[in-house]
Each structure stands twice: as C-alpha cells, then as structure tokens.
Amino acid sequence: MAAGYFITGTDTGIGKTYVSCALLRAFAAHGETVVGMKPVAAGCENGKWEDVEKLVAASNINVSRQQLNPYALNPSLAPHIAAEQAGIEIDLTVIHHAYLDLSCHAEVVIVEGVGGFLVPLNAQQDGADLARILDLPVILVVGMRLGCLNHALLSVKAIQAAGLSLAGWVANCIDPQMRALEENINALVQRIDSPLLGVFPFGGRADYDQLISKLQNN
Numbered sequence: 001m002a003a004g005y006f007i008t009g010t011d012t013g014i015g016k017t018y019v020s021c022a023l024l025r026a027f028a029a030h031g032e033t034v035v036g037m038k039p040v041a042a043g044c045e046n047g048k049w050e051d052v053e054k055l056v057a058a059s060n061i062n063v064s065r066q067q068l069n070p071y072a073l074n075p076s077l078a079p080h081i082a083a084e085q086a087g088i089e090i091d092l093t094v095i096h097h098a099y100l101d102l103s104c105h106a107e108v109v110i111v112e113g114v115g116g117f118l119v120p121l122n123a124q125q126d127g128a129d130l131a132r133i134l135d136l137p138v139i140l141v142v143g144m145r146l147g148c149l150n151h152a153l154l155s156v157k158a159i160q161a162a163g164l165s166l167a168g169w170v171a172n173c174i175d176p177q178m179r180a181l182e183e184n185i186n187a188l189v190q191r192i193d194s195p196l197l198g199v200f201p202f203g204g205r206a207d208y209d210q211l212i213s214k215l216q217n218n
C-alpha cells in the first residue's frame with residue numbers, strides 16, 4: 001500500500017497545489033513512483049482544471065484524469081454549491097475507491113484537499129470527513145500573510161479534533177512584502193506540536209531532501 005498524505009491549507013489560493021507538486025517532485029527525485037490526486041476540483045478554464053493539470057505534470061505515472069479527479073466541477077464556487085448547481089452530490093466513498101485504486105499504482109499519493117480544512121463537500125460532510133475516510137496523515141500549508149497565525153492554529157485544532165495526525169506543516173511565503181515573516185514563523189513553531197517541514201520562499205522551493213527526511217522521520 002502506498003504512503004499517502006492529505007494536503008490542506010489555511011485558505012484557498014495559499015499554495016496547496018504549489019506545495020503538493022513540490023512534494024511529488026521531491027519523492028520522485030528520491031526514486032519513488034508518485035501521483036497527485038485532486039478529489040474535487042472547482043473552476044474550469046478552457047476545458048481544463050488548473051490544479052489537476054499541475055498535479056498530472058508533477059506525477060510520474062500515467063493515470064486518467066477521472067481517476068485522480070473524480071469530481072471536476074465547472075464553476076469556481078464552494079464545492080457543495082458547485083456540485084448542487086451541476087445536479088450531483090459529492091460522494092466520499094467514490095473518492096475513497098479512487099484513492100485506493102491510485103494507491104495500487106504508485107508508492108506515494110499526494111491528495112490535495114479543497115479550500116480550507118472544514119470546507120463543506122455535501123449536505124452532511126466536509127474536508128475533515130474526507131481526510132478521515134481516506135485515513136491519511138495531514139500536511140498543513142500555511143500561506144504566510146497577515147492573519148495566518150489564527151487560520152493556522154484553528155486548522156491545527158480542527159485536524160486534531162478530527163482525530164487525524166498532523167505529519168507537519170509548511171510555511172509558504174506567498175506575500176513577498178510580509179513584515180516580520182521570521183517572527184510569524186517562529187510563533188507557529190512554538191505553538192504547533194508537529195514539525196515544520198520546510199519554508200518555501202516566494203518564487204522558490206524548499207529543500208527537497210529536508211522535506212522528505214522530516215516526513216520519513218515521523
């Protein structure tokens with residue numbers, strides 16, 4: 001069975017795809033077969049879902065778009081609303097089966113969540129339920145910007161409340177103008193009881209070897 005990680009973030013647009021692709025490339029550079037999964041993608045542009053295309057490009061095995069992205073929704077809306085507009089309901093067991101199938105083909109599966117951790121997926125379930133059904137350790141991507149301390153600490157509490165293990169977190173520097181960046185990262189290091197896997201500079205990438213070794217030491 002493959003090693004799998006569920007990538008969540010402090011918000012949408014804070015670098016989940018960016019970090020997921022870096023993780024895929026880091027494991028691939030380490031000699032592993034890797035595949036990215038985007039269970040639910042919302043927001044179609046020119047017949048393509050950008051996250052899905054990026055994850056495909058960073059994967060090193062061939063699987064169909066349908067396998068790695070069971071739910072591709074056209075409007076760029078909260079997933080349960082986009083699904084409702086399409087007349088469908090997101091079924092987490094469908095996603096679970098797709099994940100199990102992928103995990104037979106690759107040594108590492110990186111599952112990128114949608115939005116933030118508690119985003120609703122259907123009338124009853126949310127992102128936390130998805131991570132729980134997949135039973136994967138979680139990696140939290142913190143988009144470093146003003147307001148991220150609260151978002152990060154709330155996300156950590158929600159991950160713990162879901163009974164999931166937080167394998168680590170990533171400081172993703174999405175705001176090149178952020179003031180007191182180091183102090184903000186230190187504030188999280190002091191308060192999050194899981195390793196900082198890496199600091200991604202703006203426009204750059206974290207040390208791949210360090211990313212992998214910190215995950216494997218867990």
Ligand SMILES: Nc1ncnc2c1ncn2[C@@H]1O[C@H](COP(=O)(O)OP(=O)(O)O)[C@@H](O)[C@H]1O
Nearest residue numbers: 012013014015016017018173200201202203204
């Ligand atoms: N460390 C970074 N440096 C520069 N640009 C980044 C960085 N992380 C993310 N971005 C850019 O920010 C945008 C949102 O990132 P993305 O990974 O798509 O976020 P999410 O998956 O959380 O919605 C993308 O255009 C991405 O290329």
Ligand SMILES: [Mg+2]
Nearest residue numbers: 016017051112
């Ligand atoms: Mg994304």
